[in-house]
Amino acid sequence: MDKADNRILLKKLVVVTVGMFGFGFAMVPFYYKICEVTGINSGDAQVLARNTQVDTRRTITLEFDANVDAHLPWRFRPLQRSIRLHPGEMVQVLYEVENLSDRDITGQAIPSYGPQLAGRYVKKIECFCFTGQTLKAGEKKQMPVMMVMDPALPNDVHTVTLSYTFFVQPDSGKAAQGGRPAANG
Amino acid sequence: MAHDATHAHDAIPAHDGHGQPGGIMRWLTTTNHKDIGSLYLWFAGTMFLVAGSFALVIRAELFQPGLQVVHPDFFNQMTTLHGLIMVFGVIMPAWAGFANWQIPLMIGAPDMAFPRMNNWGFWLLPVAGFLLLLGLFMPGGAAAGGWTMYPPLFVQGGISYDLTIFAIHILGASSIMGSINIITTVLNMRAPGMTLMKMPLFVWTWLITAYLLIATVPVLAGAVTMLLTDRHFDTHFFNPAGGGDPVMFQHIFWFFGHPEVYILILPAFGVVSQIIPTFARKPLFGYASMVYATASIAILSFIVWAHHMFTVGMPAAAQLFFMYSTMLIAVPTGVKVFNWVATMWKGSMTFETPMLFAIAFVCLFTIGGFSGLVCAMTPVDIQIHDTYYVVAHFHYVLVSGALFAIIAGVYYWLPKWTGHMYDEKLGKLHFWLSVISMNVTFFPMHFLGLAGMPRRYADYALQFAEFNMIASIGAFIFGFSQLIFLAVIIKAIRGGRKASDQVWEGAQGLEWTVPSPAPYHTFETAPVVK
Structure with missing residues (x-):
């Protein structure tokens, strides 16, 4: 060595x-x-995280409808007639509303469903119908609805219609303020 | 280092007058491979009792569901220190001790190649051990982020995490110095006639282990350096807020970590390959295939690391690659187990304590190897990742694998080291208590893991209570049985039946040609191997 x-x-x-x-x-x-x-x-991370809640075997047609009460001078329409979606999938749709009068008005949208039982399976995350909408004179705006169709929707339902009707919220501000002290008192 | 070339080899007194200091300075300044080997082994033994008592704290807390004995944070410190110390402070130093004592004796060299570096390599260890344990007395207690040191915990922790990182640096420096010394000794200082393929298998396995250490310990040093700079110098290797990635630490760590597990077990293969032929009184079956199998395991160990992290979100192709390459390691390992069994086949076997531990090694290590194959399957591993199944698996390969081989090796060479036969009755008692309690401790953990009990928690759901109680009882018996081992060693050092030079009837190799106890200096003129 x-x-x-x-x-x-x-x-x-x-x-x-x-x-x-x-x-x-x-x-x-x-x-x-x-x-x-x-x-x-x-x-x-969204690319990797595949949502296992989506039931891709079923496709539902969701149709949109919009109406305005006769006392309300508004134009109201969905920007898409219908979409196709899987149960469990999150979707966003747009409605357009325009105030045709020369004064500020507050309206409240009320939803209805066809078939009626579908209502409990449409899970809305965001909707213009949650609160009253105030439009200034001549104002026009687009409003979103974000929702998920619950996979528990019965198998025989293939088409769901979602319909909104706008009503005038009469003196909405005053009514709310007037009611509150009474409730608290 | 000029030795008198004329003096006779036999009966050299233990202190042959190199002007050596006595007392504590003898041990602090020694460059003798036998002294340093003993120091390594005593250090490993001491740390074994320390880290073993930490394990008993863990098992005491897990004896019943609920929190009874310690605070959960202290529990986490115990699991972390138990792991770090058992790996870096017990198994690795014990193998370094065996290497220092045995490699020069087995290849006919007078000492290690770099005796002063050898001294330094050892004395770094107590410093690192002190730093690790010092954390217990720091504000916030010792590092509690697990022995794998994953960020973000290891980036966020207090001062004891810095002490741990520094201790890892020092331990790494120590093992690299030891490895360089071993490689140089084995490659340059073999007796004339001892070709590589005539080396005893323990020397072969340590040579390959030393290469693994040199290739991977610096990578670990790099990983903990990154942790340190992330903690104090505003780098963002592992912090996503700064563009880093904590998963990257796992890749770098396990690039070191998987070869590390073979660093812990390859010398065990070597020791068992020395012991089984001795007590079966037959030469080792398939010597060349043993060498090639060891080398294959070492090479494969570099391409399997990600099987420790199947759950981080890898592409399927990577999962398949790491799954198949991991399973491939079963082939050379199977060759080894086959060769040990074939060596015993039709041998004239006797069952002294070293042989009992070696046979227990072959059986129980194989159980650990099989549960390793189960873990290698990606879909299964995703289920049992970080459960007690994994704890059971690696304790079968580390306790009944590496540790049993260390105990077997101590019993096997103790007469050569001390000059006295150990107490065979006590040795057998130690064996039976150890082997039974080890299985009582770790076998139920398979069931706990399959039932979904996660590791590293101080508490558990009620349905796991019975198996945990069984495991805790086994652990306490196992822990206290090791005191018998200590008693056997001290008894053999103090006295006992004189050991012959040959010691074991069937033993082969140069270490059995020197007197018992081995004199302070051996093979100053190299023996010739035919």
Whole structure:
């Protein structure tokens, strides 16, 4: 055994050690490159997270209808006649409403469903019908409805009609304010 | 280091007058491979009792459902320290101790290649052990984020997490120095005539282990360095808020971590391959295939790491790759188990304590290997990830695998180290208590894991109560049985029946040609191997 041989081997092994320390850090860009190439971990969690609640075997036709009470000078219509969706899938639709008069009016939309039993399966997350809508004179705006059709919808229902009717909310502001103290008192 | 070339080999007194200091300074300054080997083994033994008592705290808390014994945060500190110390402070130093004692004796070298570096490599260990345990007395207690040191916990923790990271750096430096020393010794200092394919299998397995250490420990050092800079120097390797990714830590850690498990078990394969031929009185069956199988396991260990993290959201192709490559490791491992069984086949077997532990190793390690195959299957692993099934699996390969092989090796070479035979009756008592209580402790954990009990919690649902109680009873018997082991060792050091140079009738190899106890200096003129 030669001491010089030992020294040479020692140096080689130290080089390997330092190299592997560097390799640990080289794994960082390497890791991001792999993720980029394979498209995983792109930060878009929605791409990876497939919603298992959606029942893709069924497709429901959802039709939209809009009516205005005779006392309300508004024009009201859905921007799409109908859509097709899977139960469990989140959808968003738009309605358009326009105030044809020259004064500010508050209206309240009341939904109804056909068939009637479908009502309890339409789960609305956001709707213009949740509150009264105030339109300034001549104002025109688009309003969304976000909803999910509950997968528990009976199998024999293939088409659901969602209908809204706008009514005047008579003196809505005053009525609400007038009612409250009584309720509290 | 100039030795008198004329003195005789036999009966060299233990202290042959190199002007060595006595007392504590002898141990602090020693460069003798046998002294350093003993230091490593005593350190490992001490830490074994420390980390073992942590395990008993865990099992005491889990004896019944509900929180009775310790605070859940302290429980988490116990699981973390138990894991870190058992891996880095017990199994690895114990193997380094065996390497220091046995490799020069088995290849006919006078000492290790770099004796001073050897001394330094050992004395770093108590420092690292001190830092790990110091965390217990810090505000907030010791690191409690698990031995795998995953962020974000290890980025968010208090000062003891810094101490742990620093301890890992020091432990890594120590093992790299040890490995460089072992590789150089084995490659450059073998006795004339001892070709690589004539080396005892323990030397072979340690040579391959040392290469694994050099290739992977620096990667771990890099990973914990990244944790440290994330904690204090505003880098964002693992912090998503800064564009980092905590999953990346798992990739880097397990790139080290999987070879690490073979670092823990390959020397065990070596020890068992020395013991079984001795007590079966037959040469090892399939020596060359053993060498190639060891090398294949080592190479494959670099391409299987992601099987520890099947649940992070990998593409199916990657899951399939890591599943199949993991299962491939069963082939060389199966070759080894077959060879050990074939060595015993029709041998004139006797069942002294080292052989009993070696046979228990073959049986129980194989159970751990099979549960490893179960875990390798991606769809199954996604179910049992982080459950007690995994805890059962790795304790079967680490306790009845690595630890039993260490115990077997101590019993096997103790007469050579101390010059006295150990107490065979006490040894057998230690064996039977250990092997039964080990199974009582860890076998029920398979059922707990399959039933869905998660690991690393201080409490559990009521339906897991019975199996946990059984496991805790087994753990306490196992823990206290190890005191018998300590008594056997101390008894053999103090005295006992004189051991012959040969010690075991069927033993082969250069270490049995030197006197018992092995003199302070051996093989100053190299023996010739035919």
